[in-house]
Amino acid sequence: MSGWSLIRLYTIAVYLFLFLPVAAVVLLSFNSSQFGSFPMEGLSLRWFVRLWENDAIVRAFRVSILLGALTAVISTVTGILAAIALVRYRFPGKGAVTTLLIAPLLIPEVVLAVALLLFLRWLHLPKSFALLVLGHVIFTLPFVVLVVQARLVAIKPEYEEAALSLGANPVQTFFAVTLPLLLPAVLAGMLFAFTMSFDDITGTMFWKPGGVETVPTQIFAMLRNSISPEINALGTVMIAFTILLPLLGMAIARKMAVHRR
Amino acid sequence: MSDQAYTARPWILLSPALGAVTFLLAVPVLFIIIYSFWLRSAAGAEIPGFFLDNWKEVFSDAFYRDILFSTLRIAVITTVFCALLGYVPAYFVAMSQTQFKALLLLLLILPFWISYIIRTMSWINILGASGALNRTLIYFGLIAEPVQFLYNEGAVILGLVHFLLPFMVLNVFVSIDGIDRNLLDASRSLGASGFQSFREVTLPLSLPGLAAGGLLCFVLSAGTYITPLILGGPRDAMFANLVFEAIITQLNWPLGSALSIVLLVVLGAIVTVYNRLAGLGQIAKSFG
Structure with a gap:
């Protein structure tokens, strides 16, 4: 066997390692058996129906979507402004500012969570939904800045x-010029921020007020009992959600790029 | 446009981001340093002041030291496995010349989008008492009773590797993909074998990506507490679990602050050393 086919085999094995457990979640969510485990007894959508009827889960989805959307918008607007300053202007202390903006990436999220919570x-501000949004903004911001900066x-x-020499003012x-050219990065940044927020559990467990659950914390709470087919179904919905959304975003970005040419 | 307006403009643009980082990160981190010197009375009230009690407890109790070391050990093992498992696929995708390259790359990025908690709990379906592995082994008569594969350190490391592998693959991919192919052709034309040209050209030039991926894997695994809660047993707590315990369960905020600072300083020291040696710019490249 040649070296290259060994490398190919190794690669296939790693892809299987990455995707097989996830595939098992999707497969089991369609299992009609009442236990959330193999063997497959038959195909059924009952666990998805059960999800839909579970108020706690539907509520968690609403919280997660609202939280993700707010985080995405705030983080992206803030991040674009900062990226423009960093790329288009020269000013003293730029290196320090860059480091400071990337700092949330370098600080363990647990520490960030504790610091913000205690502050x-x-x-004397109690835990609230606003705290969740602020927390999510701070850890998604560096990613948005990096993505937009790279494009800019x-x-x-x-x-x-x-445009300026033709009489347009900076705004x-x-x-008219910068934003349309930047749009793919803006969309990418927003999607990035949304999915990171939608996925987050490390900080959310510290920040969430009592009684408020996001989808990940809801799954975590359900895991405390045992793995049920309902969790697998919820996992499948989440996988679909977090994969389809970026794919959609990439497709839109590509279409726009073609359009522009 | 006056000169003054021009010099002020970047700061106006930066003000929301700098405000956020200052008030949501910098000030709170300074604040937990202060908080760690406070005291928690037996009744549960906090006493502001300058007490060294939390720090004495953190540094004198072998319990904390042992968990810190085992956390670092788990992080090192996870990073090594990520490097071993991640380098080859990254090399394969970067070097492949098929029309599937874009698809292969997409598949490498895809796990980033799949929820961390779903990927972590997915191993319960595989390793659990009635999971796929036990079922298969019983079916083939290799074992009579289900074996407990979960709730030990091995399962925690497995979950972490599964979670962090894409970070490694992507960083290595970016550095290999950026290598000028003419260098490889040149080395071959000078008589190097395929393996020699890999060892002398590709490998050294991919080291920055490997180091960046390694740093991310290390820091992210050393700061986790969710994976041990889901896949580990009661004795597999990592350092971040202690922080979570102190803050959320025991409501002992001063102690939790001191423990957070220990984690921050230890991981911060590692990031600083890395920054001196390699520079943090490499990590940013993956976002290009």
């Missing part, structure tokens, strides 16, 4: 200079 407690570097400043220039 707000010290200010590739957009020539000449386009903006042309007009941003909306």
Whole structure:
């Protein structure tokens, strides 16, 4: 066997390692057996119906979607403004500012969670939905800044200079020139922030007020009992949600890129 | 446009982001340093002041030290496995010239989008008492009774490797994909064998990606508490579990603060050493 086919075999094995457990979750969610385990007894959608009828789960989905959407919007707007400053302007202390903006990436999320929680407690602010949003914004922000920055570097400043020299003011220039060119990165950043927020459990377990559950914390609570077919069904819905959304986003971005050419 | 407006503009653009990082991160982190010197009375009230009690407890109790070491050990093992499992697929995808390259790359990125908790709990379906592995072994008559594969350190490491492998693969892929192919052709034309040209050209040039992936795997695994809660047993707590215990369960915020700082300083030291040696810029490349 040649070296390359060994490498191919190794690669296939690693892909299987990555995807087989996930495939098992999807497969088992369609299992009609009342135990959440193999063997498959027959195909059924009953666990998905059961999910839909479970108020706690439906509520958790609403919380997660609202939280993700707010996080995505706030993080992206904040991140775009910061990325423009970092890429398009020269100013003293730029290196320090960059490091500071990337810092949430380098600090373990547990520490970030504790720090923010205790600080707000010290200010006598109780745990709230707003705390969740703020927490999610701070840990998604560096990713948005990095994604937008990478794209902005590739957009020539000449386009903006042309608009400015033709009499557009900086705000007009941003909306007419920079933003359309930046749109794929904006969408990517928003999706990034949304899925990170939708997935998060490490910080959320610290920040969530009593009685409020997001989808991941709801799954975590359900795991305390035992693995049930309902959890597998919930997992399948979540997998579909978090995979389809980015794929959709990528498709839109690609279509727009083709359009522009 | 006056000069003054021009110099002020980047700061105006930066103000929301800097405000967020300052008030949601920098100030709170300084605050937990202060908090760690407070005291928690037996009645559960906090006493502000400058007490060294929490720090004495953290540094004198062997319990904390043992868990810190076992956390670092788990993080090292996880990182090594990620490197061993991740390098080859990254190399394969970067070097492959088939029309499936884009698809293969998409498949590498896909696990990032699949929920962490789903991927972690998916192992229960595989390793659990009535999981796929036990069923298969019983079916083939290799075991009579289900074996407990879950709730031990091995299961925790397995879950972490499964979670962090894509970080490694992506970082290595970016660095191998960025290598100028002419260098490889040059080495071959100078008489190097395929393996020699890998060892002398590809491998050294991919080391920054390997190091960046390794750093991410290490830091992320050393800071986790969810994986041990789901896949580990009662004795498999990692350091972040102690923080979670102290803050959420025992409501002992001063002690929780001190423990958080220990985690921050230990991991921060590792990130700083890495930054000195390799620079953090490499990690940003994966976002390009």
